[in-house]
Amino acid sequence: MVFGKLSGRAWRVTIVAAIALLVVGGAVLSNSHEPNAPANTAILSSNETLAIKALGKLAVKSTASHAGYARRKFADGWTTVGNCDMREQVLNRDLANVKDQSASDCTVLSGTLHDPYSGKTIAFKRGAGTSSLVQIDHVVAISDAWATGAQNLSATQREKLYNDPLELLAVDGQANDAKSDADAAAWLPPNKPYDCRYVARQIAVKLKYHLWVTNPEHAAMQHVLQTCPSQILPLTSSQK
Secondary structure (H helix, E strand, O other): OOOOOOOHHHHHHHHHHHHHHHOHHHOOOOOOOOOOOOOOOOOOOOOOOEHHHHHOOOOEOOOOOOOOOOHHHOOOOOOEEOOEEHHHHHHHHHOEEEEEEEOOEEEEEEEEEEOOOOOOEEEEEOOOOOHHHEEEEEOOOHHHHHHOOHHHOOHHHHHHHHHOHHHEEEEEHHHHHHHOOOOOOOOOOOOHHHHHHHHHHHHHHHHHOOOOEOHHHHHHHHHHHOOOOOOEOOOOOOOO
8 A cells, every 4th residue: 555645534544444354364353443332232244253252263372482482573564564663553443623734645743542441531742751651562562472373373463462452452551561461361441331342352362363361361251241242342343
């Protein structure tokens, strides 16, 4: 995809299209601009999957060894489309009131994050002392992914996982630091209304990349989803 000189609005339209193209198998994000939206209770269409049923499709195993784990086994950095790397794409997707650097550059200078993890509203401003207030989280922690099947993936598949928009969320930096490498058994968002969507997103990622869950992780996910049995996976196409 080639990016020319576009307005800020056109950049964001183009970025949404680019994100859709990067998702393997045609899967796209659902309600990505409303991270705090309540669980979906609408009648399911033929291409929507209940998260609690999808959980039953995941293998349940013990954690594999972390031996050999290194972040570079997934990627050396963000995938770039044109002049726009994945971090900037996610910021453009998840922040409101975005101000881009220029008409030909998608670098986000400022914006507002309605953080799904903490529930806080964060004013983002690019700078040495402020950029870290908003971080890009891998919803399934990369270390956890490695120990639940990603070490068996090819290098190409791991790079796709690392840069998959389904796996990425712009979130409060402190909440992301607190989560660290934890799975759902060890950490859930402090913003409890988001727990159902968070767990559903993790399940979608694990299904997509053929990862498994541990017994405690499965139990924690099931406990959350029992409070929202109509929660669907954040996908609009069938998993392949």
